[in-house]
Amino acid sequence: MPNPPDLKRESILSAAQVQFSRYGFRRTSMEDIAKETGVSRASLYSYFENKEEIFRCLSAKLHERSLADAERYLSGDAPGGLDLSSRVEAALLARLAPFLEVVAQSAHGSEIYDESNRLCGDLVLASSERFIATLTTVLSAAARAGEIDLKGAGLTAPATAELIHLGAAGLKQRAPDVATVEKRVRGFVRVFFAGLEG
Amino acid sequence: MPNPPDLKRESILSAAQVQFSRYGFRRTSMEDIAKETGVSRASLYSYFENKEEIFRCLSAKLHERSLADAERYLSGDAPGGLDLSSRVEAALLARLAPFLEVVAQSAHGSEIYDESNRLCGDLVLASSERFIATLTTVLSAAARAGEIDLKGAGLTAPATAELIHLGAAGLKQRAPDVATVEKRVRGFVRVFFAGLEG
DNA sequence: AGTTGACAACTTGAGAGAGTATTGTCAATT
DNA sequence: AATTGACAATACTCTCTCAAGTTGTCAACT
Numbered sequence: 001m002p003n004p005p006d007l008k009r010e011s012i013l014s015a016a017q018v019q020f021s022r023y024g025f026r027r028t029s030m031e032d033i034a035k036e037t038g039v040s041r042a043s044l045y046s047y048f049e050n051k052e053e054i055f056r057c058l059s060a061k062l063h064e065r066s067l068a069d070a071e072r073y074l075s076g077d078a079p080g081g082l083d084l085s086s087r088v089e090a091a092l093l094a095r096l097a098p099f100l101e102v103v104a105q106s107a108h109g110s111e112i113y114d115e116s117n118r119l120c121g122d123l124v125l126a127s128s129e130r131f132i133a134t135l136t137t138v139l140s141a142a143a144r145a146g147e148i149d150l151k152g153a154g155l156t157a158p159a160t161a162e163l164i165h166l167g168a169a170g171l172k173q174r175a176p177d178v179a180t181v182e183k184r185v186r187g188f189v190r191v192f193f194a195g196l197e198g
Numbered sequence: 199m200p201n202p203p204d205l206k207r208e209s210i211l212s213a214a215q216v217q218f219s220r221y222g223f224r225r226t227s228m229e230d231i232a233k234e235t236g237v238s239r240a241s242l243y244s245y246f247e248n249k250e251e252i253f254r255c256l257s258a259k260l261h262e263r264s265l266a267d268a269e270r271y272l273s274g275d276a277p278g279g280l281d282l283s284s285r286v287e288a289a290l291l292a293r294l295a296p297f298l299e300v301v302a303q304s305a306h307g308s309e310i311y312d313e314s315n316r317l318c319g320d321l322v323l324a325s326s327e328r329f330i331a332t333l334t335t336v337l338s339a340a341a342r343a344g345e346i347d348l349k350g351a352g353l354t355a356p357a358t359a360e361l362i363h364l365g366a367a368g369l370k371q372r373a374p375d376v377a378t379v380e381k382r383v384r385g386f387v388r389v390f391f392a393g394l395e396g
Numbered sequence: 397a398g399t400t401g402a403c404a405a406c407t408t409g410a411g412a413g414a415g416t417a418t419t420g421t422c423a424a425t426t
Numbered sequence: 427a428a429t430t431g432a433c434a435a436t437a438c439t440c441t442c443t444c445a446a447g448t449t450g451t452c453a454a455c456t
Binding site for chain 1: 399
């Protein structure tokens with residue numbers, strides 16, 4: 001393995017992202033990725049098992065980053081001292097980022113979406129579950145602090161976290177552009193948290 | 199054409215629904231539908247052009263019925279004099295009915311879902327749009343009557359109707375059973391309308 | 397060490413053909 | 427008039443083949 005391997009891996013992943021989003025997963029060959037990276041196809045195999053692993057790594061990286069962002073927003077570490085509703089809004093938008101970057105932008109969005117479920121369904125699911133878990137924790141804390149009233153709404157923290165997650169997922173459908181999705185999420189979160197006020 | 203043709207058509211559609219939900223669209227033959235109906239395959243062609251038309255008719259029927267139910271609930275004609283939130287809840291559940299009956303129940307749910315988009319994407323879309331339009335009207339009226347406060351939430355009636363529709367659509371995902379979806383919808387609507395209170 | 401060209405193995409997609417299943421249409425039947 | 431059995435046409439499902447493209451792996455090179 002070359003040194004420093006991580007930088008090289010990064011540049012390969014970034015090249016792969018460009019090509020995947022341009023041609024989709026199937027229609028992108030290792031040759032394409034190599035060319036975009038500026039190395040020979042053979043050397044890609046020094047850094048990754050195969051094309052599927054590149055895709056999984058890329059997906060994992062995007063999910064990791066967006067999940068980390070989302071959790072940072074949720075826990076309130078981000079600058080500004082925002083209220084809960086704004087933090088959830090920011091977290092949801094952060095979580096949508098990979099989707100909006102890769103899937104919604106590309107002409108091959110639906111193919112990439114399918115492959116993503118096939119090759120990294122586990123990653124996607126794990127990321128969702130982790131997000132819901134974090135959101136559950138945050139909602140519980142907020143309920144204890146009297147910021148929101150879950151009992152009044154007849155909901156538990158996990159159920160509420162699930163509602164927010166699934167509801168937001170629905171907002172991706174039939175969106176003409178990225179701005180529309182973001183606008184929807186903002187409206188959704190605003191109303192939803194107004195409804196949870198203690 | 200036989201007489202009364204509508205009863206016969208009904209019985210064929212009902213037989214088709216059984217078979218489609220049992221075997222999916224592709225794996226159901228006209229022979230299967232004929233057998234289930236209790237007539238010869240040939241006579242099916244007296245009532246329907248072909249299998250696709252049976253599917254479209256069935257889909258149209260289910261959508262029509264559920265949309266009519268939903269609109270009845272929304273406009274408040276249904277018995278009980280429910281408040282807006284409960285009416286929307288009932289309307290959303292009514293609208294989910296075809297999905298829950300046919301798609302979620304059947305082992306071939308995803309195949310049926312795909313075929314449905316292919317063969318009657320127009321019907322599905324039209325039904326959604328009609329529902330959103332009716333919901334928009336109802337929300338506007340409620341806003342005018344002071345029942346809900348859209349301006350306070352920074353939303354228009356159409357945008358709010360869209361949020362409700364898309365949010366509810368998201369709640370169908372990854373549901374272990376029908377009761378779960380219904381429970382989610384109830385929680386969602388309750389919180390959402392609490393957030394819209396004037 | 398890291399990189400690469402070149403090679404063999406493998407996958408893919410198109411095309412052809414044969415056999416089966418399904419369709420759509422009648423003339424004949426009730 | 428409604429229904430049906432039976433027929434021809436069509437569509438589907440395998441299977442095989444072939445060519446082209448793609449992959450994964452070296453030994454050789456820098």
